[in-house]
Amino acid sequence: MQTTEIQEKMWDGGKKPLIASYGKLMMWFFLMTDALTFSAFLGAYGFQRFVHADAWPIADEVFTHFPFVHGEYPMLFVALMTFILIMSSVTMVLAVHHGHRMNKKGVILWLGLTIVGGIIFLGSQAWEWSHFIHGTYEGALLGADGSIAHFVNGSVDEIMRHGKLISGQDALDFISSAKEITGANLINNEYGHPLFADFFFFITGFHGFHVFSGVVILIIIFINVLRGTYEKRGHYEMVEKVGLYWHFVDLVWVFVFTFFYLV
Amino acid sequence: MSENNSTRQIWIVFWILLVLTAIEVLLGIFKPEFMLSNYIIGVTLLNMTFIVLTIIKAYYIVGAFMHLSHEVRLLKLFIVAPMCVLIPYLLFILLTEASFHGAIG
Incomplete structure (x- = not known):
């Protein structure tokens, strides 16, 4: 009983209930x-x-x-x-x-x-x-579709695109329409x-x-x-x-x- | 609390944070295979470990360094409760929507 009374008075103003x-x-x-x-x-x-x-x-x-x-x-x-x-x-x-x-x-x-x-x-x-x-x-190749590809170690017709290896004609098509970015x-x-x-x-x-x-x-x-x-x-x-x-x-x-x- | 005692506690917390960070970095570099192939509620064991360790670190920074664990109980509640409700809520919505977004392409 007494504690609730004290607590109510705590929030009546003039005191710091949060002690901060x-x-x-x-x-x-x-x-x-x-x-x-x-x-x-x-x-x-x-x-x-x-x-x-x-x-x-x-x-x-x-x-x-x-x-x-x-x-x-x-x-x-x-x-x-x-x-x-x-x-x-x-x-x-x-x-x-x-x-x-x-x-x-x-x-x-x-x-x-x-x-x-x-x-x-x-x-x-x-x-x-x-x-x-x-x-x-080396930078990277930015494809026309917005995807990013990298040349595989020194080759010119093999690329890695989003974790998939692409080679041959598909790769050449991608490269011809891509631009280089760094x-x-x-x-x-x-x-x-x-x-x-x-x-x-x-x-x-x-x-x-x-x-x-x-x-x-x-x-x-x-x-x-x-x-x-x-x-x-x-x-x-x-x-x-x-x-x-x-x-x-x-x-x-x-x-x-x-x-x-x-x- | 005596002078030496409280500075010692600060350094103990520092070592805890340092060791937890070192564990995170080592796991991040070596990425053990079994932690990548096991899942807990849709998250790899590795990522779950990172999240748990991060929350432990947050607890020590907020509790010890920011002194929140020595504040009045109501103040602790005012600070921690909104975050414990709102952040999981937001993340739940965002991440659920994101996986749905992936499903429709």
Whole structure:
């Protein structure tokens, strides 16, 4: 009886029933809606992938490069990017942790490292985009019907189209009406269906923009920490709020990594 | 909670995330044959493993790093419930429609 009475009074106003500040609650609600946006993007990706299953490229075969190393190393670069983002999430947690203890030096160190991690991630993503846009040396053949084919190792009359080998007159007919394309952009994609490239640019671009705005916000907070704004205010809750955003960016990447590169 | 204890927990979560990611990457590179030929509710065992591992990672990021597991129960519900309802609903519709789309060409 007494507990219900207390609970009713809890919602009468003047108290914080969720024991969280306004700013933190709003950040949570924003992140929840943002998560729904990203799940809609990945769901739309899944839809198109099912519909165009035969022409859909396999991410492993598209993203096989690693900086300063020649040869094919599927997954490794994107695994490194994932590691960088998880690492920057840990440094962010440590910054929040030192903020709770009002340890300005600790916040400066760990927040600074988080910013560095974010910038390295953005650089990696730019590198991956540039490789995808430039494409392979050989390029591909874009048929008149919109399908993509590749020459089989050095031959001139044998082609591989959507996993099927075509040779002889059929192949020559296809080649004569096809045009050569290299790399990927919003219209053509030498690796397969153009929608794959569209979704790649859109989803990783939208996530990359989140990382970019996260880095900008982190830098603003970092300057405030340096100037002692939160020291004067008496709490480092602002670091906590930007921390929530930063972890969310990491969380989204975990899902992009799985559904774009692994599945 | 003492100082050392809570930083140690942060690093434990970091190692969990790292190991799960490493498992995903290794499975993604080697793609064991038996995981590709076995299916669970229409999804290969390999993809199902990826999805489960990803959800475990999400749990640790949201629960430990974003501190949601230490919030009030009602706040947890406000954040998690809409996603648990809306996302599976959306995916169910989209993916069902997509396979139908494939069937009619």
